[in-house]
Amino acid sequence: MYDLLIGPFQEFEFMRRALAGTVALAFGAGPVGVILMLRRMSLVGDTMAHAILPGAALGFLVAGLDLVAMTLGGLAAGLTVALLAGAVARATDLKEDASLAAFFLMSLALGVTIVSMRGSNVDLLNFLFGSVLALDDPTLILMASIATVSLVVLAVIWRPLVLDCVDPGFLRSVSRVGTPAYIVFLTLLVLNLVGGFHALGTLLSVGIVIVPATVGRFWARDITGMIAVAVGTGAVSGYVGLLVSFHTGAPSGPAIILVAAVVYIVSVLFGPVGGVLPRLLPRRHLEA
Amino acid sequence: MIPQLAFRDLTLGYDRHPAIHHLDGTVERGALLAVVGPNGAGKSTLFKGIVGLLRPLSGRVDLCGLDRREVAYLPQVADIDRSFPVSVYDLVAMGLWRSIGLFAGLGAQERHRIHHALEAVGLTGFERRPIGNLSGGQLQRVLFARLLLQDARVIVLDEPFNAIDAKTAADLFALVRRWHGEGRTILAALHDLEMVRTSFPEVLLLAREKVAWGPAEDVLTPANLQKARRMCEAFDEDASECRVAAE
Numbered sequence: 001m002y003d004l005l006i007g008p009f010q011e012f013e014f015m016r017r018a019l020a021g022t023v024a025l026a027f028g029a030g031p032v033g034v035i036l037m038l039r040r041m042s043l044v045g046d047t048m049a050h051a052i053l054p055g056a057a058l059g060f061l062v063a064g065l066d067l068v069a070m071t072l073g074g075l076a077a078g079l080t081v082a083l084l085a086g087a088v089a090r091a092t093d094l095k096e097d098a099s100l101a102a103f104f105l106m107s108l109a110l111g112v113t114i115v116s117m118r119g120s121n122v123d124l125l126n127f128l129f130g131s132v133l134a135l136d137d138p139t140l141i142l143m144a145s146i147a148t149v150s151l152v153v154l155a156v157i158w159r160p161l162v163l164d165c166v167d168p169g170f171l172r173s174v175s176r177v178g179t180p181a182y183i184v185f186l187t188l189l190v191l192n193l194v195g196g197f198h199a200l201g202t203l204l205s206v207g208i209v210i211v212p213a214t215v216g217r218f219w220a221r222d223i224t225g226m227i228a229v230a231v232g233t234g235a236v237s238g239y240v241g242l243l244v245s246f247h248t249g250a251p252s253g254p255a256i257i258l259v260a261a262v263v264y265i266v267s268v269l270f271g272p273v274g275g276v277l278p279r280l281l282p283r284r285h286l287e288a
Numbered sequence: 289m290i291p292q293l294a295f296r297d298l299t300l301g302y303d304r305h306p307a308i309h310h311l312d313g314t315v316e317r318g319a320l321l322a323v324v325g326p327n328g329a330g331k332s333t334l335f336k337g338i339v340g341l342l343r344p345l346s347g348r349v350d351l352c353g354l355d356r357r358e359v360a361y362l363p364q365v366a367d368i369d370r371s372f373p374v375s376v377y378d379l380v381a382m383g384l385w386r387s388i389g390l391f392a393g394l395g396a397q398e399r400h401r402i403h404h405a406l407e408a409v410g411l412t413g414f415e416r417r418p419i420g421n422l423s424g425g426q427l428q429r430v431l432f433a434r435l436l437l438q439d440a441r442v443i444v445l446d447e448p449f450n451a452i453d454a455k456t457a458a459d460l461f462a463l464v465r466r467w468h469g470e471g472r473t474i475l476a477a478l479h480d481l482e483m484v485r486t487s488f489p490e491v492l493l494l495a496r497e498k499v500a501w502g503p504a505e506d507v508l509t510p511a512n513l514q515k516a517r518r519m520c521e522a523f524d525e526d527a528s529e530c531r532v533a534a535e
Contacts (some may be wrong), residue, residue: 038372160391163382166372166419173339174385174438221418222373270522 008246017135018242021143021199022256023209027233028147028192031154031227033213035185038223039165042210043097047104048186049193049206051081053111053127056197060127063116067138071194078190081107111202130201130253132242139198146195150188157181162223200253207257208234215264216272233263292317292354292442292473293338300330305527306345307333309497315475320468322352322504323477324330325451331477332364334494335444338475351442356485357386358516360440362431364477370420374431377415381404383437397526405433410459426454432460444468445476449483461487481508495519 009015036045055077059069081103089097117125135143154161160181163171172180187210196205212233216226241256248255269276293315300308308330317320322463323331334343338349339361351359381394381402388398406412409429414422416449428448434444445464449457461483467474478484484504491507493499495516502505 017364018389156390162374165369166379167366167368167382169341169361169367170382170434172341173359174357174382177390222375226373268337 003121004247005243006242008186010061012279014133015246017103017140018132018199018252021132021135021140022208022238022242024140024144024147025192025196026231026238027211028150028211029190029196030212030216030231030234032150032185032192033209033211034223034226034230035161035165036189036209037213037217042214044100045193045206045209047085048078048082048190049197049202049209050104051107052078052190052193052205053202054107054114054176055080056194057111057127057201061114061122065123067136067142067198071142071198072198073191074194074197078193079187082186084189092212093156101163110234126201127202128203129251130197132199132252132256133245136201141197143198146191150192150259153184153188157175157184161185179190187284200256204253204257207260208237211257211260211264212237214270215260215267218275220274221273233260237263241254290317291315291318291352292341293475294352295347296350297531298337298349299345299347300342300431300496301345302333302335304345306530307496308337308494310347311498311531313471313498313501316473317473319490320339320488321473321475321490322465322488322494323472323475323478323494324353324481324484324508325490327500329494329516330496331494332446333487335361335446335475335477338442338444352443359442359444360435360438362435362446362448363445364450365430366427368419368427369462370422370427372420373418375415376406376411376419377402379419379430380437383434386438393530401437402433405436408463408526409433422523425452426490428456428460435465440472443475447475447477447479449478449480452482456489484508 009019033045036042052074055073055075056070057073058077059071059073063069075222077285085096085100088094092099111127112124115127118166119127157177159173160175160177162184164178181221192209193205198210200208208229212230213226215233219229220226235258237260241259242252244250245252246257246258250258267275270278272278295313298308298311298368299306299386307328311334323334333342337344339359340356343426347470347534364408379396380490381388382407384398384401388394389416403412406415409432411426411429414426415431419427419430430446448460448464452460458521464474465487466525476488478488485508488504490502492501493507493512496519499519500509500512
């Protein structure tokens with residue numbers, strides 16, 4: 001039992017680092033994911049995650065595997081795409097989802113091309129699926145900082161952010177902070193995706209943001225509960241996923257997201273809030 | 289008589305087509321004004337212009353020195369996401385935005401006010417309900433409770449009693465009367481002409497432009513209502529530019 005559950009982390013430093021990294025990710029990504037889901041923006045998250053790729057790849061092209069260059073590149077690219085897609089949707093008749101899809105495909109193609117210009121296939125795989133088992137000190141500090149900043153900033157913009165989801169018209173009538181709060185939120189999203197990128201790669205980093213949030217919806221009725229469940233799911237998926245990967249030799253990033261996916265499927269089936277089975281249970285209706 | 293709202297040659301519309309055409313007039317402070325007219329007469333458009341959601345094509349709305357945020361607005365269809373997991377209490381509490389702003393917590397005084405607002409609309413005991421579980425009438429009561437807390441000088445209600453049963457409408461109208469008694473300025477778009485005749489001292493009859501404005505008995509004459517019905521036609525796609533504006 002000990003060898004199965006705790007031993008790997010006690011024995012290997014890289015496992016401890018990976019665990020610390022994923023838990024940090026879960027704390028930032030949980031609340032961001034819940035807001036994203038409640039705003040019906042889950043696919044926007046996906047797009048942004050891909051949008052990071054060409055930026056990070058440019059950083060890589062210029063400076064090699066340099067944390068600062070790749071992070072800044074990813075941030076810049078993610079924010080640019082977020083703003084451009086919004087601008088295209090507003091300036092033309094194209095709906096925002098279509099314009100996002102166009103940008104996401106563009107980014108993916110561009111990113112893969114740029115990485116291939118300099119790197120090997122291994123580098124490409126690292127970009128796409130991350131390298132959670134090779135987190136060095138600066139990367140860990142970056143990920144932990146992103147989680148900390150996310151939580152603090154979310155606390156600051158929480159009220160307008162939530163009100164902007166529930167009743168945007170009302171928020172506009174009492175205050176002008178709605179749009180700035182939304183832009184700050186998009187920035188947090190990109191930050192978390194960049195943090196996740198180092199561990200899980202561009203294709204999977206959005207997984208730790210979205211999947212735990214969708215799990216939260218099946219277990220809690222209020223936002224606070226959803227966030228708690230999402231953070232818990234993210235952290236537990238990290239822990240279990242790393243163990244699965246350690247014992248079976250499965251790639252660790254995908255293992256983490258797969259574990260989260262299993263939790264998701266269980267939640268869809270058994271979740272007390274709108275799960276499939278609780279609905280099917282033959283229970284008599286109430287008196288009033 | 290102190291003016292609270294003034295329309296100065298106001299034209300509001302969409303894609304250059306006017307939905308309110310060259311409206312002039314003044315709403316006194318403390319007025320209780322019913323805005324009536326057929327569908328498409330421009331009632332909602334006028335209200336959007338007042339609260340600043342729609343920029344005038346020409347002319348202007350003068351708030352007479354009032355901050356736009358002192359105008360509370362109840363839209364015809366509130367764009368509320370009812371699937372969002374937020375409680376009645378939290379939604380009503382947001383009416384206190386001007387006093388609590390971004391960060392301030394709810395003190396004893398605020399909780400007291402929220403309690404009283406819920407009591408006033410008959411929703412005591414609904415505090416923890418998610419808004420998704422409310423009926424249409426209950427949601428309207430919640431929105432009125434929030435309006436109560438907003439404590440605004442001017443209150444703009446766009447068809448507040450539509451699709452609501454008589455009991456709820458009567459309860460909510462009692463609140464409107466109370467606001468009127470407190471000296472607030474109230475504009476309400478309504479279709480129930482009976483209610484307007486009995487309860488509103490002042491009426492604006494709209495049909496893209498002002499048909500009549502004054503005491504109910506002078507405005508709601510058969511001739512005026514007939515005229516309003518005829519004036520409300522669809523936009524003319526090939527309309528030429530309006531000359532009045534250029535003069």
